[in-house]
Amino acid sequence: MASASRFTRRLWLLAAALLAAASLLALQAGPPRYEPSAQPDRIVATWTAEPATSFSVTWRTSTAVAKGFGEITEASDGPGFEKAARRVEAAVEPYTTDQGAAHAHSVTFRELKPATEYLYRVGGGDDWSEWIPFRTAAAGPEPFTFLYFGDAQTRIRAVLPRVVRKACETAPQARLVIHAGDLINNHDRDEQWGEWHESSAWMHRSIPALPVPGNHEHGRGPDGNRRITANWRPQFTLPLNGVEGIEETNYFVDFQGVRFVALNSNEKLAEQAAWLDRLLENNPNRWTVVVFHHPVYSGARGRDNKEVRELWQPVFDRRGVDLVLNGHDHVYARTRLVRGDGGKEGGTVYVVSVSGAKMYDGKANPMMEKIVRQTQFFQVVRVDGDVLSFEARTARGALADSFRIEKRGGTKRLVEP
Numbered sequence: 001m002a003s004a005s006r007f008t009r010r011l012w013l014l015a016a017a018l019l020a021a022a023s024l025l026a027l028q029a030g031p032p033r034y035e036p037s038a039q040p041d042r043i044v045a046t047w048t049a050e051p052a053t054s055f056s057v058t059w060r061t062s063t064a065v066a067k068g069f070g071e072i073t074e075a076s077d078g079p080g081f082e083k084a085a086r087r088v089e090a091a092v093e094p095y096t097t098d099q100g101a102a103h104a105h106s107v108t109f110r111e112l113k114p115a116t117e118y119l120y121r122v123g124g125g126d127d128w129s130e131w132i133p134f135r136t137a138a139a140g141p142e143p144f145t146f147l148y149f150g151d152a153q154t155r156i157r158a159v160l161p162r163v164v165r166k167a168c169e170t171a172p173q174a175r176l177v178i179h180a181g182d183l184i185n186n187h188d189r190d191e192q193w194g195e196w197h198e199s200s201a202w203m204h205r206s207i208p209a210l211p212v213p214g215n216h217e218h219g220r221g222p223d224g225n226r227r228i229t230a231n232w233r234p235q236f237t238l239p240l241n242g243v244e245g246i247e248e249t250n251y252f253v254d255f256q257g258v259r260f261v262a263l264n265s266n267e268k269l270a271e272q273a274a275w276l277d278r279l280l281e282n283n284p285n286r287w288t289v290v291v292f293h294h295p296v297y298s299g300a301r302g303r304d305n306k307e308v309r310e311l312w313q314p315v316f317d318r319r320g321v322d323l324v325l326n327g328h329d330h331v332y333a334r335t336r337l338v339r340g341d342g343g344k345e346g347g348t349v350y351v352v353s354v355s356g357a358k359m360y361d362g363k364a365n366p367m368m369e370k371i372v373r374q375t376q377f378f379q380v381v382r383v384d385g386d387v388l389s390f391e392a393r394t395a396r397g398a399l400a401d402s403f404r405i406e407k408r409g410g411t412k413r414l415v416e417p
């Protein structure tokens, strides 16, 4: 009897230990967050074609939603606008993340009028988004404002929303939003993408995004090879006008007199240098803004992206790129108008910024005219004719750095306050 009872006690102890281990594991994994449902979420406006007459929208649902739609109509103040809406069927792209399968839906609204306010919604059946205002671009150059954010990356839900909110309060008229990579920390963690979408949901529905991937959007896939996150291509519908093989990470958009070029600083650098050189050879826009993740001039000493600088800066010099927007160094840092070849005419202003919680210190790079550490930032940029005005503002909206690039009488000069 004694030995039988010892055995039973051991069995009980083993069961209790297994139960404790299982509950600890469950606690660590947590309940699934940001699960897809029939209700559209992660709604992001972008462009794939001409911004004066079209725009694209991407959203997510559960796999139970096999078919989705976009509806659009010209905006009006009364609630009767819905009657005139026209419907476009969405393309559906199934994808799988660490939280399971989902459907990405995308539509491109075309044949729109330039400089016109529309209302659109996405969904189907009983599950629709709200009607969302969206303004098409003017057909030619017109003054406008845009936003630029550096790495969000960590503690996204906790600390990014206040920066996004302040940015929208400061520049409610912003027409596009640039993200310079490292939007999240772990490329295939869908929960982090959920936080990122939630943090800026209102903004991304109405103001088109131009995102580029950083190193943190990359990691090993199930086959052990390094690749971009499985979320990227389904969740962003971007122009397919870049280098083959890195679609939707390398592209360009012309908006009201500015050519915005997105480069992918993680791969195919030489191919993108040749592509960029050809692209900017006949650039009808007065201004050129280039965005990618790894800085040409790092914000801190000891960090350097020599290959990026050696391959791309000669093209920026030759083609007169005005502004380069980077991330990666988790600091705010900005140069004067500089050329890699030492020339005195023209040149490019290089900026590094950070919007999220992760911060780096380190000695100042002497190339930098301005460095601010341990601060969350957003940037407001306005282009108006011959003048590009740049403001770097802190999370609470304080002006931390500003400059203007002026193009008058055939020369380009930097004006600092």
Ligand SMILES: [Fe+2]
Pocket (backbone or CB within 6 Å): 151, 153, 182, 214, 216, 327, 328, 329, 330
């Ligand atoms: Fe980063």
Ligand SMILES: [Fe+2]
Pocket (backbone or CB within 6 Å): 182, 214, 215, 216, 293, 327, 328, 329
């Ligand atoms: Fe990075």
